[in-house]
Amino acid sequence: MTARTAGIEDATLASEIASRCALARRAARSLGPRERAIKDQALRAIAAGLRARKPEILEQNALDLENARQRGTRGALLDRLALDDKRLEAMAVSVEEVAELPDPVGGIIEQRTLANGIELSRVRVPLGVVAMIYEARPNVTVEASTLCLKSGNAIVLRGGSEALHSNRALAAVIADALEATGLPRDAVQVIPFTDRDAVRVLVQQSETVDLVIPRGGEALIRFVTEHARVPVVQHYKGVCHLYLDAGCDLDMAEKLVVNGKLSRPGVCNALECLLVDEADAARTLPKVAAALLAGGCELRGDERTRALVPEARPATDEDWGTEFLDRVLAVRVVSGLDGALEHIARFGSGHTEAICTKNDANAERFRREVDAACVAVNASTRFHDGGELGLGAEIGIATSRLHWRGPMGLEALTTMKWLLNGSGQTR
Structure with a gap:
């Protein structure tokens, strides 16, 4: 030309x-x-x-x-x-x-x-x-x-x-x-x-x-x-996290993770990273990971995740903060709520962040400190949607x-x- x-x-x-x-x-x-x-x-x-x-x-x-x-x-x-x-x-x-x-x-x-x-x-x-x-x-x-x-x-x-x-x-x-x-x-x-x-x-x-x-x-x-x-x-992109707090209801945690990641992986409110409290990871992570793997999800975890879930691939630095839009989930074991908040502040995109917890004080702190358009407590990230929130179709x-x-x-x-x-x- x-x-x-x-x-x-x-x-x-x-x-x-x-x-x-x-x-x-x-x-x-x-x-x-x-x-x-x-x-x-x-x-x-x-x-x-x-x-x-x-x-x-x-x-x-x-x-x-x-x-x-x-x-x-x-x-x-x-x-x-x-x-x-x-x-x-x-x-x-x-x-x-x-x-x-x-x-x-x-x-x-x-x-x-x-x-x-x-x-x-x-x-x-x-x-x-x-x-x-x-x-x-x-x-x-x-x-x-x-x-x-x-x-x-x-x-x-x-x-x-x-x-x-x-x-x-x-x-x-x-x-x-x-x-x-x-x-x-x-x-x-x-x-x-x-x-x-x-x-x-x-x-x-x-x-x-x-x-x-x-x-x-x-x-x-x-x-x-x-x-x-x-x-x-x-x-902007939806890098949505779910944090499993120590003592959370295990059946609820599994449902929230599976729904958030696998119900429709290619949408912006799909879960892209799972954070697990180190104090309870041995109880929560194997069961949740098994459900994800059974659903055909590829897991990419840090060293502490892979010690509990050997099937997980090693996570790279690029996996944190990535919107996979696919059956891929980054998983990280963190040092309690402080570790989760620090990770979200660094890698979140301001879209949707969620916590699964029985601790009212931790739930309130999560609501108050997380900077995102939507913060969910004991609910799937997939609810951050105009239709689900009663707005009809959304732009x-x-x-x-x-x-x-x-x-x-x-x-x-x-x-x-x-x-x-x-x-x-x-x-």
Whole structure:
């Protein structure tokens, strides 16, 4: 490719992305004030479209899966890409559940009367235009669009090349549903470029995009953060830990570990590292490890772990803090709660941290000292999910601190407006 050709193609990419973001901005102005009934009608039309066009969607997904297999994709990564009848139905049900949720737009945050008689209110309003940058998971196309539309936002979608055909098919269902219900079709835009240059251009659309949400691997998150001229909410990797405290209920510990690691290894709230108190490791670790090994999980442990579980492979320095997204679990024996807290502070990603304990004081200290979007006591890390927490579908789980942390549902996609109702007051 010559320099001139490259320049022409770069200009085309930049122009196309800018144009699509501008269309989304205009659509957002029309969408934001719409009443709940019309938005809910559009969501139900999306759900109906997913069911009616299931053969088409699955056909396009099959193309993505075949391309992924030819590239050597296997295991959990392939699972994240795959759609089937059950997952499509779950997707449609999720859209319907969001339609049933209260509309956050117009919700009153605060209301009071000032000393001068002015009636003051703070109310929720849409953010405007959200850019969603994601990899592999085609369900994000529907979930992100659904939440943005319900909260009155337009959305610009830039999915990965892995799910190109699936994303196009799903986006077409959404756009058709909007048009059929009288909402602006341009409120959902799909960026047709899947290379990294498209991401760089998109995150610099400060005139038309209000928020960027990257959801994917560490390299993608870092790239977006480094190049963005638009505010970013990071959906960073999920390096989730579970600490087995001395004296914990052994049957509970086994259930929490197996569920956290093996129920769905390729998701961000899956367990990636097990920490065990040295004072009780001889009692707890062999039983828990046996259950994991029986489930086909590879264990990577430190020396004290391997002394109790010879089947475990030696852990390397890189295993601590790694999001495996597979049937692999790092295991470490630590010096009590202090050792667990130190390990989590060093290697955790701020996503989800859990403790299994009978000690109320240790549970309270764990809640207070662990810095993460979600802290669980005697519960699986897998519960850190928008649907499980009653938010409906989520746009992702934010691990940054501004402007949101944890599952991003409808409320997280709004900002606020101050309203003053006076009777001629002047300052």
